[in-house]
Amino acid sequence: MKMTPATPSPSAMAQSADEPPASSKMIEVELTEPLPAISHGVPGGRLWVLARLASEPVAVSILRPDAELTPGQFGELLWPDLATPVTERFAAAGLAVPDGLPAEGLLAHPSLGPEDVNGTAPFISVVICTRDRPAQLEVCLDYLARQDYPNFEVVIVDNVPSGDIVRKLVDARACEPVTFRYVAEHRPGLSWARNTGAEAAVADLIAFLDDDDEPDSRWLAGIARGFARGDDVGCVTGMTLASRLETLAQELFEELGGHSTGRGFTPAIFTRKGPQDPLFPRPPFGAGANMAFRRESLERIGGFDVALGAGTPTRMGEDSLAFTLVLLAGYSIAYEPSALMRHSHRRDMDGLREQLHGLNIGLLAYYTALLRHRPTVVPRLLRLLPLAAGYLRNGRSLSPPPAPAGLPPDLTKLNFRAVLSGPWVYISSVRRQARVASEAQR
Numbered sequence: 169m170k171m172t173p174a175t176p177s178p179s180a181m182a183q184s185a186d187e188p189p190a191s192s193k194m195i196e197v198e199l200t201e202p203l204p205a206i207s208h209g210v211p212g213g214r215l216w217v218l219a220r221l222a223s224e225p226v227a228v229s230i231l232r233p234d235a236e237l238t239p240g241q242f243g244e245l246l247w248p249d250l251a252t253p254v255t256e257r258f259a260a261a262g263l264a265v266p267d268g269l270p271a272e273g274l275l276a277h278p279s280l281g282p283e284d285v286n287g288t289a290p291f292i293s294v295v296i297c298t299r300d301r302p303a304q305l306e307v308c309l310d311y312l313a314r315q316d317y318p319n320f321e322v323v324i325v326d327n328v329p330s331g332d333i334v335r336k337l338v339d340a341r342a343c344e345p346v347t348f349r350y351v352a353e354h355r356p357g358l359s360w361a362r363n364t365g366a367e368a369a370v371a372d373l374i375a376f377l378d379d380d381d382e383p384d385s386r387w388l389a390g391i392a393r394g395f396a397r398g399d400d401v402g403c404v405t406g407m408t409l410a411s412r413l414e415t416l417a418q419e420l421f422e423e424l425g426g427h428s429t430g431r432g433f434t435p436a437i438f439t440r441k442g443p444q445d446p447l448f449p450r451p452p453f454g455a456g457a458n459m460a461f462r463r464e465s466l467e468r469i470g471g472f473d474v475a476l477g478a479g480t481p482t483r484m485g486e487d488s489l490a491f492t493l494v495l496l497a498g499y500s501i502a503y504e505p506s507a508l509m510r511h512s513h514r515r516d517m518d519g520l521r522e523q524l525h526g527l528n529i530g531l532l533a534y535y536t537a538l539l540r541h542r543p544t545v546v547p548r549l550l551r552l553l554p555l556a557a558g559y560l561r562n563g564r565s566l567s568p569p570p571a572p573a574g575l576p577p578d579l580t581k582l583n584f585r586a587v588l589s590g591p592w593v594y595i596s597s598v599r600r601q602a603r604v605a606s607e608a609q610r
Contacts (some may be wrong), residue, residue, distance in 0.1 A: 171403075183493055187384060192213050192214045192215070192216055192217045192413045192419050193213070193214075193215050193216070193413075194215075194217075194218070194391030194410070194413055195216075195217055195218070195509060196217070196218045196219075196220060196312055197217060197218075197219055197220070198220050198221075198225045198273075199219055199220065199221045199223055199225070199226075199237075199250070199254065199269065199273060199274050200221065200275070200276035200280070201272050201273045201347075202239065202271065202272050202328060203239040203240075203242050203243050203269070203271050203272075203273060203521060204238060204239060204242065204412050205234050205236070205237060205238055205239050205242065206233055206237035206242055206453075207236060209399050212231050212233060213232070214232050214455065215230070215231045215232070215233055216228060216229075216230055216410075216413065217229045217231065217246065218409065219231075219246065219249075219250055219279055221253075221254060221257055221274070222276065222277075222280040222281035222282075223249055223281055223386065224280075224281060224282045224295040224386075225281070225407065225433060225505060225506065225508050226250065226253040226254065226257065226383075226433050227250050227254075228249075228409070229245075229246050229247050229249035229250065229251050230249075231246070231453060232325045232434060233245070233261075236275070236405060237270035238271070240270070240271040242267070242271075243268065243269035243271055244268075246269055247269045251268060253433060253434075254266065254269075254274070255402075257280060258280070260278040260279055260282040261277060262279070263275065263277055263279070263280070264595055270494050273379045279339055281434070281515075282386070282389070282390075282393065282506050283393060284391050284523045285389050285392045285396065285482075286316075286317065286318055286389065288359050288393055289319040289389075289392055290319065290372075290395065290503060291319045291320065291321075291369075291370070291371045291372075291373070291505075292317075292320040292321075292371050292373045292374075292375055292388055292391060292392065292460070292558060293320070293321050293322075293323055293369030293370055293371035293373070293374045293375070294312060294320055294321065294322045294323065294375045294376075294377065294388070295325060295362060295365030295366060295368075295369060295374060295375065295376050296308060296309075296312075296322065296323070296325065296365075296376075296378070296379055297324045297327055297353075297358055297361035297362055297365060297376075297378070297379065298324060298326060298327065299326070299327040299328060299361075299379075299380040299427045299479075300326070300330060300373045301306075301380065301440065302333050302334055302447065303339055304379050304380045304512070305324070305337065305379040306337060307323075307382070308377070308379050308380065308381055308382065308383075309322070309348065309376075310347065310348055311381075311383050312383060313341075313345075313346050313380050314385055315346075315383070315385060315386075315388050316385045316386065316389060317386075317387075317388035317389050317392070318466060319354075319378065319525070320346070320347075320371075320388055321346070321347040321349065321369075321370060321371070322347065322348045322349070323349050323351055323365050323368050323369055324338050324349065324350050324351065325351050325352075325353050325361040325362070325364055325365040325368075326349060326350065326351070326352045326353070327356060327357070327358070327360070327361040327479070327503065328354055328356045329354075330355070331354055332437060334350065335350050335352075336541075338350040346558055349368070351364060351365065351368045353365075353397035354608070355474075355604050355608055356479050356604070357474055357477060357478070357479035357480050357601070357604075358456075358472075358477040358478040358479050358480075358486065359471075359472035359475075359476060359477040359479075359480070359486045360474050360479075360485075360601075360604075361470075361475060362376060362472050363471040363474070366461075366466055366471060367586075369463075371462075371463075372462060373391070373392075373395060373460060373462060373463070374461055374463060374466065375388065375391050375459070375460035376456065376458075376459050376460065376461075377457055377458060377509060378456070378457045378511065380411075380479060380511065380512040381411075381457055381458070381509050381511050381512075382411050382509070382510040382511075382512075383508075383510075384507075384508035384510070385507065385510050386457075386506060386508070387507050387508060387509060388405070388507075389506070389507075390406055390504045390505075390506035390507025390508065391404050391406065391460045391504065391507045393504055393506060393507075394406070394435075394502035394503075394504035394507060395460070395462070395502065397435075397437060397473075397502045397504075398437070398500060398502070400439075400498070400499055400500050401462070401499065401500050401501070401502045402461060402462050402465030402468075402494045402499025402500065402501070403453075403454075403460065403461050403462070403465060403490075403494045403499065403502070404459070404460045404496070404502045404504055404558050405453055405454025405455070405458060405459050405460075405491075405501060405502075405503050405504070405507075405508065405560065406454070406503070406504050406505060406506070406507025406508060406552065407428060407433065407505040407506075407507065407508050407509070407527050408426070408428055408429070408455050408457050408458045408508075408509045408510070408511050409422075409426070409428060409508070409509070409510050409511070410422045410426055410510065410512075410513055411510035411512050411513075412512070414511075414515070415515045415516065416517070417513070417514055417515060417516050417519060417520040418430070418513040418514070418515060419457075419521070420520060421513045421514065421520055422513065424524075426511075426513065429558075431454075431503050431505070432505070433505040435502070435503060435504055435505060435506075436502075437501070437502055437505070438453055438495065438501045439495065439500045439501075440495045440496055445543060445548075445552065446492045446495035446496055447492065447538070447548055447549055447552055448552055451544065453488075453491040453501050453503065454487070454491060454501070454503065455487060455511075455539070456477075456484075456487030457509060457511045458487065458507065458511075459487060459490075459491075460507075461494070462499075465494050465499045466490075468494075468497050468499075469493035469494060469497055469541075470488075470493075470593070471489060472486045472489075472490055472500075473485075473486055473489055473490075473537050473541070474601045474604075474605075475537065475594060475597040475601045476489060476530075476533065476534070476537055476594070476596040476597070476599075478601070479594045480601070481529075481594075481596055481597045481600070482529060482530055482532040482533040482590070482593055482597050483526035483527050483529060483530060483551065483593055484527065485530040485533050485534040485537065487504065488530075488534050489534055489537050489538060489541070492538060493538075493541060493542070496542060496545070508524070511526050511540050521522075525586055528586035528587045529586050529587070529593055530588075530590065531587050531590055532588065532589075532591050532594075533588055533590035533591065533593055533594040533597075534590075535549070535591075536590060536591040536594040536595070537594055540547075540598075
């Protein structure tokens with residue numbers, strides 16, 4: 169029975185004495201194997217359970233066990249959250265639908281698992297952009313080396329390297345079966361680094377993740393499955409969960425929606441005609457920590473806007489803009505939950521506060537960038553104003569779920585000053601990046 173707590177990376181091992189620890193625990197269970205006993209309760213806290221059916225993630229169940237649980241009791245608590253996705257998958261496979269989750273696990277059958285794409289696996293270039301975080305990068309590369317996928321390379325983009333530690337880390341993997349390649353980008357900013365990585369990539373399918381990500385062993389198989397959903401798929405996004413919940417700030421961010429984007433575990437296809445308007449990406453179509461593009465779609469939109477994203481005054485938004493531009497260009501986006509990624513949330517409240525502040529700034533920075541790239545969308549934006557006005561009038565956080573208990577009051581409301589600064593911040597960033605580009609050409 170697989171019951172795996174999230175394993176901390178070296179950079180995440182230390183708990184700040186000033187930050188209260190999270191009261192949550194995280195485990196995984198494979199539903200076709202015997203269920204474990206829960207040997208202890210989580211007093212005052214919660215148990216986050218990622219449920220898999222024949223290795224495919226199907227649901228997250230959040231329980232509040234205050235005492236030990238037998239396997240049977242554990243199954244009874246899980247079943248209400250799992251009944252719908254599990255019975256749907258059994259019915260689709262033509263199997264008898266279970267009416268509960270027994271202690272011995274559910275019937276295992278080959279048709280329950282995800283479709284095997286390894287036989288026709290397209291070549292994928294994985295791009296990781298990093299800056300001065302070699303310990304986290306090494307953990308990420310270890311996860312990539314264990315991918316259950318036969319046909320890929322990894323391009324590591326060292327953004328404004330302060331030394332040769334990343335190059336040496338990559339060179340040390342020269343004898344591994346996976347191809348790891350090093351590229352330096354001396355212009356600061358995540359979007360500069362991502363564009364450089366895309367140019368260096370060999371494949372026509374280019375997947376991006378962060379250096380503090382932990383890709384599931386079937387992550388690339390899920391990416392390939394998403395692209396196989398149609399020739400017009402220009403982008404694939406996946407499910408992104410927390411890699412660990414060790415501090416209260418990490419737990420609160422996950423309660424606010426985290427990077428999972430509210431999409432759940434059901435695959436979906438999005439086009440410029442719906443089911444969600446490309447110009448109102450809240451919740452977004454995915455997250456930059458877990459996305460992949462066809463080269464032609466990325467080139468069609470001009471790559472990532474270098475005035476948006478980490479390392480710029482706007483702090484973020486380059487991923488949302490890329491998703492919107494891909495849809496407006498006539499491509500579709502495939503959301504594939506089996507492309508599972510785990511991401512490290514900010515560990516302290518100051519980091520969470522900074523992240524949510526960046527979301528506030530990024531809201532109108534994103535729309536300013538959109539108007540710069542696609543001024544013809546003005547009429548559509550005007551039609552969306554009533555919806556946007558209602559959204560802002562509520563004064564809610566930008567994430568879809570209700571604000572959780574325990575979140576400081578200054579984080580439960582939109583910071584309108586920060587939101588309204590977005591256009592000026594973006595314009596300032598455009599000018600700054602123009603100077604950066606000019607200096608790089610000298």
